[in-house]
Amino acid sequence: MTVAGAVRDTVETLRAHVADLHAELPRNGLVAWTAGNVSARVAGADLMVIKPSGVGYDELTPDVMVVTDLFGRLVDGAHAPSSDTAAHAYVYRHLPDVNGVVHTHSAYATAWSARGEAIPCVLTMIADEFGGEIPVGPFALIGDDSIGQGIVETLAGHRSPAVLMRNHGVFTIGATARAAVKAAVLCEDVARTVHLARQLGEPLPIAQADVDSLYDRYQNVYGQS
Numbered sequence: 001m002t003v004a005g006a007v008r009d010t011v012e013t014l015r016a017h018v019a020d021l022h023a024e025l026p027r028n029g030l031v032a033w034t035a036g037n038v039s040a041r042v043a044g045a046d047l048m049v050i051k052p053s054g055v056g057y058d059e060l061t062p063d064v065m066v067v068t069d070l071f072g073r074l075v076d077g078a079h080a081p082s083s084d085t086a087a088h089a090y091v092y093r094h095l096p097d098v099n100g101v102v103h104t105h106s107a108y109a110t111a112w113s114a115r116g117e118a119i120p121c122v123l124t125m126i127a128d129e130f131g132g133e134i135p136v137g138p139f140a141l142i143g144d145d146s147i148g149q150g151i152v153e154t155l156a157g158h159r160s161p162a163v164l165m166r167n168h169g170v171f172t173i174g175a176t177a178r179a180a181v182k183a184a185v186l187c188e189d190v191a192r193t194v195h196l197a198r199q200l201g202e203p204l205p206i207a208q209a210d211v212d213s214l215y216d217r218y219q220n221v222y223g224q225s
Contacts, residue, residue, distance in 0.1 A: 002075070002076050003045075003047070003067055003075060003076045006044075007042060007044060007045045007047070010042055010043060010044065010045075011042055011047070011049065011067055011076070012062070014040050014042060014049045014065075015049055015062040015063070015065040015067075016062040017040065017177065017178075018038055018039065018040050018049045018050070018051070018065050018177060019060050019061055019062045019064070019065055021038045021177055021178060021181050022037075022038050022051060022057060022060045023057065023060075024181050024185070025038070025057070025102075025104060025181075025184075026057050028184075028185045028188070029106070029107075029188070030104040030105075030106040030184055030185065030188055031057070031104055031105065031106070032105070033056075034054050034055060034056055034057070035104075035105050036102075036103055036104040036105065037050060037051040037082040037084055037088075037102070037103050038050070038051060038100070038101075038102050038177055038180070038181060039051070039082075039085075039088045039100065039101045039102075039177065040099060040100050040176075040177035041092050041098070041099040041100070042067070043099070046069055046070045047067055047068065047069055047070070047075060048067070048068055048069075048070065048088060048089065048092055049065050049066070049067055050065070050066060050067075050068060050081055050082050050085055050088060051065065051066075051081075051082050052064060052065070052066050052077065052079030052080060052081060052082065053079070053080045053081060053082050053083050054080075055079060064077075064078075064079060065077065066078075066079055066080075066081045068081050068085055068089065069089075070089045070092050070093050071089055071093075072085040072086045072088075072089040072145075083142055083143070084103050084142065084147070086143070086144055086145045086147070086148060087101075087103070087145060087147035087148040087151065087171070088101045088103075088148070089145065089148065090145035090147075090148025090149060090151075090152065091148050091151055091152060091171075091173060094148075094152045095152060095155075095173065097175065098173045098174065098175070099174070099175055099176055099177065100173065100174040100175070100176050100177030100178065100179060100180035100181070101171065101172070101173055101174075101177075101180055102170075102171070102172045102173075102174075102177075102180040102181050102183070102184045103169060103170065103171050103172075104169055104170050104184050104188070105168075105169040105170070106169070106170055106184070106187070106188035106191070107188075108188055108191035108192040108195055109134075109162075109164060109169070109170045109187050109188050109191035110164075110168075110169045110170065111191070111195070112134075112136075112164050112191055112195075113136060113164035113165060113166055113167060113168060113169060113170070114166075114167055116136055116166045116167075117136060118133040118134060118135050118136050118164070119133060119134040119164070119187075119190060119191055119194055120133050120194065120203065120205065121133050121205070121206055121211055122194060122197065122203035122204060122205055122206060123190055123193060123194065123206075124206070124214055125186060125189070125190055125193075126190050126194075127206055127210070127211040127214035127215055127218075128214050128215060128217075128218035128219075128222070129161070129182075129183065129186045129190075129218065130159065130160040130161065130162060130183075130186075130187075130190075131158075131159025131160060131211065131212075131215040131219075132158065132159055132160060132211060132215075133160070134160050134162050134163070134164060134187060134190070134191075135154050135155070135158055135160060135163055135164070136154070136163070136164045136165075136166055137150040137151060137153070137154035137163045137164065137165045137166060137171075138150045138153075138154070138165070138166060139165070139166040139167050139168070140165065140168075147165060147168070147171075150163075150165060151163050151165070151171050151173075155173070159215060161173050161174055161179070161180065161183040162183050162184070162187040170184060170187055170188070172184045172187060
């Protein structure tokens with residue numbers, strides 16, 4: 001099966017964009033070897049663009065990216081899709097406002113997941129980006145959409161675009177693939193900072209009213225209009 005018609009141009013643009021975004025993962029120290037992946041929903045079609053399985057980051061050119069449907073079935077591309085494709089696909093099927101998904105095993109955030117412990121909201125950056133604690137999702141085996149189910153169920157009722165899947169790693173979501181990458185970068189940054197704070201003592205919590213105020217300002221006022 002191949003992608004045809006007007007969707008083809010969208011897919012080719014996304015292939016280039018997703019390939020470029022993958023460079024941010026090693027650049028920010030979020031991945032090792034070939035682990036980790038970025039995907040993007042194809043607007044106007046039940047498709048997504050995702051990294052192929054087991055291909056090194058230096059080899060990730062636009063033409064190497066693969067296209068699947070939202071059940072993880074290969075639609076276009078010469079390589080097998082990422083082993084995490086089923087999880088990404090489940091998220092897209094159940095969260096229609098999500099257009100980008102990222103998965104990493106970044107060291108500090110994954111260490112929190114190995115403990116099965118949420119990252120508490122003790123930094124203004126956590127309030128800004130995540131709107132509260134970064135939650136922990138259940139343990140699930142790779143291979144079907146169990147991980148995707150855990151992501152969706154855990155993030156229901158949370159403002160966080162990140163979830164620490166227990167004993168596994170980080171999944172982040174976003175209105176765009178770039179926003180999901182940003183959330184993955186910031187998740188690792190705050191995971192490291194809170195870990196360091198704990199070496200010195202017990203981090204101080206931020207009052208819920210202040211968390212709400214910080215989140216609203218960052219999401220709706222911060223940056224360029």
